[in-house]
Amino acid sequence: MYWITVLVVAVMVLSALAVLLLPNLLAAVAASSVVSLALSVVFVIVRAPDVAMTEAAVGAGLSGVILVLALRRLGLWGLGDDNRPQPERFSGTGDDA
Amino acid sequence: MSLPPLEIVLYAGAVSLLIIGLAGLVMSEHLVRLVLALGVAEAGGNLLLVLTGFRQGAVAPILLGAAPSGPMVDPIPQALVLTAIVIGVGVQALALALVLRVRRAYGTVHMSALRARLVEDLDEAAGLPPEGSREAPGVERPV
Amino acid sequence: MNAVEIAAAVLLCAAVALGLVRLVIGPTNPDRFVSADLLSVVTTVSLAGLAAVFDSPLYLDVAMIYGVLSFVGTVALARVVEGNRS
Amino acid sequence: MRNFTSLLFAGGLGFFLLVLAADLPLGAPPMLAGQGVLAEGAAATGAANLVTAVVLAYRGIDTLGELSILFAAAAGVGLVLGRARRRPDAEADPEGGFILLAAADLLFPLLVIVGLYIVLHGHLTPGGGFQGGVVLAAAFFLPLLGRPRNALDHAVIGWIEGLAGAVFVGIGLWALAARGEFLAPLLGKGTLGALFSAGTLPLLYIAVGLKVGAEIAGLMSTLQETEAAGS
Incomplete structure (x- = not known):
């Protein structure tokens, strides 16, 4: 049990670092869903099934959907490695993406 | 260890x-x-x-059956x-x-560009000439 | 924990490690989404396994919610990638 | 330079928190309030799930405040994004493939049943209005992912939301009239662990589930609809 806990916490912290460090925003969203999934396992380990269930529902379904819909609406796809410049609809910026 | x-x-x-x-x-x-x-x-x-x-x-704070088995x-x-x-x-x-x-x-959704735009807007609202913020973008302007 | 549970835990840990590697280094976005989906399936299984280890049926509900809702999240990600490509 | 100071700040805060950990009574018995809830919560409220007892019976008015915060957030999203301006010539998303459409049709009843189970058994097993509401919202949002041309009727969502909130407040006022306390537990406690037990707590959780589900479904629907219209 001890080593499982250590591993889950390590996965959680590593993916939290990945959220900040991954250059691609969609990958960061995937990493943040991994954070909340590991967090839900941690909540089960600390005997909080209610909280684990809320975190599972929110992290697995809701938060990812909201983030992805917002990102899609932003249209900022590339932001990093596989960058593909989007046509800019706004005048006078040029500093974007 | x-x-x-x-x-x-x-x-x-x-x-x-x-x-x-x-x-x-x-x-x-x-x-x-x-x-x-x-x-x-x-x-x-x-x-x-x-x-x-x-x-x-300890166990989860949910009662299964009658008596809780151990601490919660x-x-x-x-x-x-x-x-x-x-x-x-x-x-x-x-x-x-x-x-x-x-x-x-x-x-834009980038912090630095956004900050520059906000400083420009503040300058414009305060009636300051906009050249200052363009020539020295790092300098704090009196707000 | 008995031997079966320890073996299951080791296998699940290996699956998590492999999925995490693909999540971080995955060259393209679909790789990362597939690895996130894999990790959520592994999580569902390990939640059920934790219910067995704790010897309590309460935790099975959590696994059920996770299994049902991770599909929705994955579908949303997949739809976005699809809409991006077209 | 700025990154350096930020990292310095974060590291200092981490050191502070870790030092604080040395004095924390980790693993100690619960606080007095927690001990009281553990000792008497089940007998006082009739709920087998003590977290539900705390959320709805001991801190019911907090839950009402939380619902209003969620309502404010959902209303704020609608307000900030504006109404869905779907241009008639706007190119809508293509429909989903066969797998997505078939899975959405098959999963919809399953998700609704799971959500209702979670809401209705909130006082017995882990779960309750919040989690079940999220599942219900996902159930109603999944078909929209497959068929982006359809849309949820925001008037119906608003009615469900308002009705559920009114039911929650109404039960609270009823308790105020009958027992002299807002949201005091009413009705018979029943036998511990039965579906019809714990008095008004399941009714309150049903109201919470409908309200949360309607709000979150409306929120996701708003995000998707306005997205289709372009920004």
Whole structure:
């Protein structure tokens, strides 16, 4: 049990670092869903099934959907490695993406 | 070498989530990544709260059958965190809507560009000539 | 924990490690989404396994919610990638 | 430079928190309030799930405040994004493939049943209005992912939301009239662990589930619809 806990916490912290460090925003969203999934396992380990269930529902379904819909609406796809410049609809910026 | 107890491991995980989230809040350049970092910090805070009620060998605060078998963990932090998580989603959605709105108004979601635009707007509102902010963008202007 | 549970835990840990590697280094976005989906399936299984280890049926509800809702999240991600490509 | 100071700040805060950990009573017995809830919560409220007892019976008014915060967030999203401006010539998303459409049709009843189970058994097993509401919202949002041309009727969502909130407040006022306390537990406690037990707590959780589900479904629907119209 001890080593499982250590591993889950390590996965959680590593993916939290990945959220900040991954250059691609969609990958960061995937990493943040991994954070909340590991967090839900941690909540089960600390005997909080209610909280684990809320975190599972929110992290697995809701938060990812909201983030992805917002990102899609932003249209900022590339932001990093596989960058593909989007046509800019706004005048006078040029500093974007 | 003696291993740290389980509580210390969990506590360290919660604190490092909190720290990573806060560092991301301060350092992130893109507004959506700022929202993500806020979520990470919030997760750390929630875990910290739940950990205050945890003790080893206790069971979940849910009665199965008549008598509880052994000690139970504290239900009050769990109830607090339950509501905190749901509120966190609302906050996240509202923050993303505001990011979309900022994008619509300013055409950018990058912090540095946004800051330059805000300084320009402030200068314009204060009646200062706009050249100053363009020539020396790093200089703080009296607001 | 008996031997079966320890073996299951080791296998699940290996699956998590492999999925995490693909999540971080995945060259393209679909790789990362597939690895996130894999990790959520592994999480569902390990939640069910934790219910067995704790010898309590309460935790099975959590696994059920996770299994049902991770599909929705994955579908949303997949739809976005699809809409991006077209 | 700025990154350096930020990292310094984060590191200092981490050190502070870790030092604080040395004095924390980790693993100690619960606080006095927690001990009280553990000792008497089940007998006082009739709920087998003590977290539900805390959320709805001991801190019911907090839950009401939380619902209003969620309502404010959902309303704020609608307000900030504006109404869905779907241009008639706007190129809508293509429909989903066969797998997505078939899975959405098959999963919809399953998700609704799971959500209702989670809401209705909130006082017995882990779960309750918040989690079940999220599942219900996902159930109603999944078909929209497959068929982006359809849309949820925001008037119906608003009615469900308002009705559920009114039911929650109404039960609270009824308790105020009958027992002299807002949201005090009413009705018979029943036998511990039965479906019809714990007095008004399941009714309150049904109201919470409908309200949360309607709000979150409306929120996701708003995000998707306005997205289709372009920014």
